[in-house]
Amino acid sequence: MKPATPPYPAITPYASGMLAVGGIHHVYWETSGNPDGIPVLFVHGGPGSGTSPAQRRFFDPARYRIVLFDQRGAGRSTPHGELADNTTPHLIADMEALRRELGVERWLVFGGSWGSTLALAYAEAHPDACLGLVLRGIFLCRPQEIDWFLYGIRAFFPEAQRRLAEYLPEAERHDLLTAYHRRLVDPDPRVHQPAAYEWATFEASCSTLLPNPELIAAFGSDKTALSLARIEAHYFVNRIFLPENSLLANVHRIRHLPATIVQGRYDAVCPIVSADDLARAWPEARYVIVPDAGHSAFEPGICRELVAACDRFAATGGFAP
Numbered sequence: 011m012k013p014a015t016p017p018y019p020a021i022t023p024y025a026s027g028m029l030a031v032g033g034i035h036h037v038y039w040e041t042s043g044n045p046d047g048i049p050v051l052f053v054h055g056g057p058g059s060g061t062s063p064a065q066r067r068f069f070d071p072a073r074y075r076i077v078l079f080d081q082r083g084a085g086r087s088t089p090h091g092e093l094a095d096n097t098t099p100h101l102i103a104d105m106e107a108l109r110r111e112l113g114v115e116r117w118l119v120f121g122g123s124w125g126s127t128l129a130l131a132y133a134e135a136h137p138d139a140c141l142g143l144v145l146r147g148i149f150l151c152r153p154q155e156i157d158w159f160l161y162g163i164r165a166f167f168p169e170a171q172r173r174l175a176e177y178l179p180e181a182e183r184h185d186l187l188t189a190y191h192r193r194l195v196d197p198d199p200r201v202h203q204p205a206a207y208e209w210a211t212f213e214a215s216c217s218t219l220l221p222n223p224e225l226i227a228a229f230g231s232d233k234t235a236l237s238l239a240r241i242e243a244h245y246f247v248n249r250i251f252l253p254e255n256s257l258l259a260n261v262h263r264i265r266h267l268p269a270t271i272v273q274g275r276y277d278a279v280c281p282i283v284s285a286d287d288l289a290r291a292w293p294e295a296r297y298v299i300v301p302d303a304g305h306s307a308f309e310p311g312i313c314r315e316l317v318a319a320c321d322r323f324a325a326t327g328g329f330a331p
Contacts, residue, residue, distance in 0.1 A: 038086035039079040043071035053121030058241030060085025073324040097251040122146030142268035148285040170215040191243040209239035219304035268328040269295040270319035274303030
């Protein structure tokens with residue numbers, strides 16, 4: 011199955027740059043669409059996946075000033091795959107630095123999967139910088155969600171989970187995260203690159219309702235696989251560098267903001283229970299369950315609802331029907 015094409019045409023950025031955020035890190039950013047439009051920040055997943063041109067197409071380019079950026083160590087940001095000074099508070103600070111760099115007073119924040127995690131963390135830290143949120147494939151990075159991703163997911167994808175586990179010696183399969191993390195941070199490419207491939211293609215294999223060979227191939231490329239697998243394992247080992255359950259515990263800070271939550275019913279990577287927990291804690295948010303979708307933002311139903319949410323916000327200044 012090929013990804014659905016968002017309805018807006020392919021566009022190219024009118025500006026881009028590398029933002030120095032302290033130490034060795036430089037963060038890639040780009041802006042496209044209408045320079046005078048509603049600012050929207052696209053927050054990519056992973057962590058570590060980076061952005062792609064197709065992600066500009068969720069937004070009406072006549073009405074939005076579309077900002078994409080690659081988080082530390084991901085995509086075109088440098089150094090690639092770097093873990094030093096790479097924590098959730100660092101990423102939140104980078105988003106604020108980028109907002110100031112671009113002269114944005116407030117922006118709509120759009121994120122899915124890990125992007126929903128970071129979008130929530132950012133909004134809870136800086137609610138006054140947000141116009142609202144569009145969230146997809148909710149991931150709150152609680153211990154049970156990480157355990158599901160590495161083990162429980164075999165209830166739906168036993169072949170993929172078995173391949174992930176059986177890459178390791180049998181004695182290490184009881185703790186997949188520790189075993190993979192040790193390999194992924196090893197400086198020797200002969201050690202980290204094969205492990206990165208197994209991790210990244212496992213995730214891609216579980217991310218769509220129907221098989222998507224193109225997505226698996228994209229995730230399995232050397233550059234994407236390394237940043238995705240290494241940075242994800244780094245964040246999971248460190249419980250995303252935030253207090254446990256802090257995202258739900260601090261929802262009260264953002265309940266006044268307009269929000270739409272889009273969730274695939276059969277999302278195996280980020281099961282719907284997390285979206286349900288968030289929606290119950292945030293009853294003011296518009297909660298949309300897509301009945302025939304998995305995890306990917308490019309599944310037809312999810313793509314349609316994300317575009318509709320952004321169109322609705324642009325038309326109404328919020329998410330009113």
